[in-house]
Amino acid sequence: MAPAPRPLRAVLLDMGGVLLDFGNAEGLPVGRHDWRGREALLALLRRPGGPPLAQKHLDELLFDPWKREHARRYEQVREADWHPHLARLRRHAKRRFSDRRLLAAWFAPFAETVTPVPGAREAVAALAAAGVPLALVSNIPLPSPLYRELLARHGFLPAFRHLQWSYDAGSRKPSPAMLHAALAALGVPPEEALMVGDRRSADVVAGRAAGVATAWLRSPDSAGPAPDFELAAMAELPALVTRLREGRRG
Ligand SMILES: [Mg+2]
Structure with missing residues (x-):
């Protein structure tokens, strides 16, 4: 028995x-909430006389390289690390905001919809x-x-x-x-x-x-x-x- x-x-x-x-299945900003978050992130990073910063810079420096690593999460059995990509964005923007502050700016409009x-x-x-x-x-x-x-x-x-x-x-x-x-x-x-x-x-x-x-x-x-x-x-x-x-x- x-x-x-x-x-x-x-x-x-x-x-x-x-x-x-x-x-969405991933808990990530998508669509217009992603767009609004990117605008908020750019507004945080831009300053008068600073380096040029547009959506394409966010893609090139941050989101595209992160997405390439994120796509491998199943084979890696771990999450993609945002830190090196945020560091790259910070170097370009000549800004010192923390990883958390930058990601929170992007995440906030989406978070309102959860x-x-x-x-x-x-x-x-x-x-x-x-x-x-x-x-x-x-x-x-x-x-x-x-x-x-x-x-x-x-x-x-x-x-x-x-x-x-x-x-x-x-x-x-x-x-x-x-x-x-x-x-x-x-x-x-x-x-x-x-x-x-x-x-x-x-x-x-x-x-x-x-x-x-x-x-x-x-x-x-x-x-x-x-x-x-x-x-x-x-x-x-x-x-x-x-x-x-x-x-x-x-
Ligand atoms: Mg679940």
Whole structure:
């Protein structure tokens, strides 16, 4: 007879598509928000008598070289580093703004458009109120303070005991490394944890590799291994967690 499943003690949550809706799969400024952000970045960098600075300089010095590295993130299993490209832009502009200040200028118009996923705030609040340790495990293409600020703005931050970000970790899902780090931070073994994500190709693959149970919030990212559980909406998560904490899988 198979051993009885261990009661659940902790939940790991993805961010994009699970807590926050970025309007695109990557959580990056696109379209007119990208354009407005670039204008804000140029306004920050330009000064009277300074070197010429136009959109084409941003592409040549910053965005194009970063995108070439970003395109290799799956084979590298880590995020592309903005620093060398921002340093190149700073040298051209003869300005000293920090990486974070420059990226925040670009990111800000897009950040205004980010909204909570329906039911996510209530679900996370219910889990936190029930005393379930929560950790975030998120792939992000930009430094974590930009996204941490969004979690705070939308009321998610107090519920989390640990935040694990790919940009800081030097690893990204589907590698299980960030899940192992989050579990170690919570002091919970994999067989007593659940990973909740909207991408089977990243969250479910990483969860299975880490040895945690997986719950997939249905999305178009449906290729990859089958999850242990499926959620039609975040509102269903607290009841699933309650069941698993009681040791019931069915
Ligand atoms: Mg996601």
